[in-house]
Amino acid sequence: xxxxADTAAQEARKQFDMSFQHGADNQELCxxxxxxxxxxLNAHDEDKYGYWKTQKDKYCYAAQEPLRQxxxxxxxxxRQxxxxxxxxx
Numbered sequence: 375x376x377x378x379a380d381t382a383a384q385e386a387r388k389q390f391d392m393s394f395q396h397g398a399d400n401q402e403l404c405x406x407x408x409x410x411x412x413x414x415l416n417a418h419d420e421d422k423y424g425y426w427k428t429q430k431d432k433y434c435y436a437a438q439e440p441l442r443q444x445x446x447x448x449x450x451x452x453r454q455x456x457x458x459x460x461x462x463x
Contacts, residue, residue, distance in 0.1 A: 382417075
């Protein structure tokens with residue numbers, strides 16, 4: 375007999391799958407994978423928890439990529455401006 379925690383985890387996984395199939399962005403997939411991982415943790419299913427924790431980490435990292443790219447571009451722009459100022463002196 376499945377526990378309520380197992381049932382909740384399976385339902386959350388179905389929601390993750392549906393979101394994935396309908397093109398959810400990495401931020402949403404990060405959140406949904408985190409919910410699935412937490413529910414498998416509550417169900418004491420170590421293997422599934424580990425898998426979904428890894429999925430959460432993957433999607434959360436990917437969701438932050440645009441921010442990292444923007445920060446890198448800003449740093450490059452600042453270096454270029456500093457070089458231009460140094461050349462003008």
